[in-house]
Amino acid sequence: MKPINIKNMMASMLLKILTALRILHGKNSQLGAKVARYLEKGIPTYPIITGKNEFDDILCPNCRGIVGYNDMEEYEKDRCCCHCGQRLKWHE
Numbered sequence: 001m002k003p004i005n006i007k008n009m010m011a012s013m014l015l016k017i018l019t020a021l022r023i024l025h026g027k028n029s030q031l032g033a034k035v036a037r038y039l040e041k042g043i044p045t046y047p048i049i050t051g052k053n054e055f056d057d058i059l060c061p062n063c064r065g066i067v068g069y070n071d072m073e074e075y076e077k078d079r080c081c082c083h084c085g086q087r088l089k090w091h092e
């Protein structure tokens with residue numbers, strides 16, 4: 001019977017651990033990016049006003065979806081973009 005080569009065993013174990021860590025790290029950074037995106041959307045941001053006319057669109061700063069128009073009532077102003085969930089801040 002061949003004696004077990006501890007060095008080789010350790011090396012292959014280490015390799016397995018490193019591979020596992022790399023996979024885990026990849027998953028973590030994907031999660032990190034998701035969390036970062038989520039946090040960014042969570043910060044209230046002023047929407048983009050496209051013009052000065054009453055019915056000019058107001059756009060989401062994140063996805064450029066229409067979130068309103070200039071002359072709308074206070075109660076119509078959404079706190080979040082209905083397209084992407086970006087939190088919105090409105091001028092008083």
Ligand SMILES: [Zn+2]
Binds near residue numbers: 062065082086
């Ligand atoms: Zn949006």
